[in-house]
Amino acid sequence: MFKKIDTKLNAVLLLIMVIMISCVQERKIGKVIKDQNYATCTNFECLEKNKNKRIVVKGILRTYTPNKTGKGAGHMFWDWEILLDNEITIPVISKNQRLDLSIYNKKNVLIDGNVFYGIVIGSPEGQNATGYRIDAHSVQEQTTSSKKE
Numbered sequence: 001m002f003k004k005i006d007t008k009l010n011a012v013l014l015l016i017m018v019i020m021i022s023c024v025q026e027r028k029i030g031k032v033i034k035d036q037n038y039a040t041c042t043n044f045e046c047l048e049k050n051k052n053k054r055i056v057v058k059g060i061l062r063t064y065t066p067n068k069t070g071k072g073a074g075h076m077f078w079d080w081e082i083l084l085d086n087e088i089t090i091p092v093i094s095k096n097q098r099l100d101l102s103i104y105n106k107k108n109v110l111i112d113g114n115v116f117y118g119i120v121i122g123s124p125e126g127q128n129a130t131g132y133r134i135d136a137h138s139v140q141e142q143t144t145s146s147k148k149e
Contacts (some may be wrong), residue, residue: 038112042085047132053119057134059084059140061104061111064091072129077121082111082134090136091120099139108142 122128
């Protein structure tokens with residue numbers, strides 16, 4: 001009888017430890033980027049104000065959706081984009097070769113990176129397109145807790 005209780009108690013204690021460790025990890029993830037004191041942008045206006053600066057971008061990372069009309073229609077210029085609060089998407093590239101953006105596909109994320117404004121397609125000597133792009137240094141999945149830290 002005591003063996004059964006001991007086994008159940010061990011299982012409960014193990015479960016409590018796993019839950020506690022995962023809660024600590026979630027708090028740690030949010031703090032790593034927040035503690036860097038960069039502006040946090042959730043919309044395009046913020047990106048415009050912070051062009052060519054290091055920031056944190058908050059949104060949904062997803063597979064790049066090519067334009068349906070015009071020059072470059074249907075062409076995949078990038079692999080990833082971030083959907084901002086105001087339904088605008090901005091291309092995202094990784095500046096860290098070890099950073100696998102695919103694990104964050106369709107997730108709410110915080111991206112630590114630079115807002116690049118300049119020639120994003122082509123070269124200065126030839127045909128080109130000027131615009132915005134996020135050059136990601138690191139990405140963290142955003143926790144969905146409603147607690148403010």
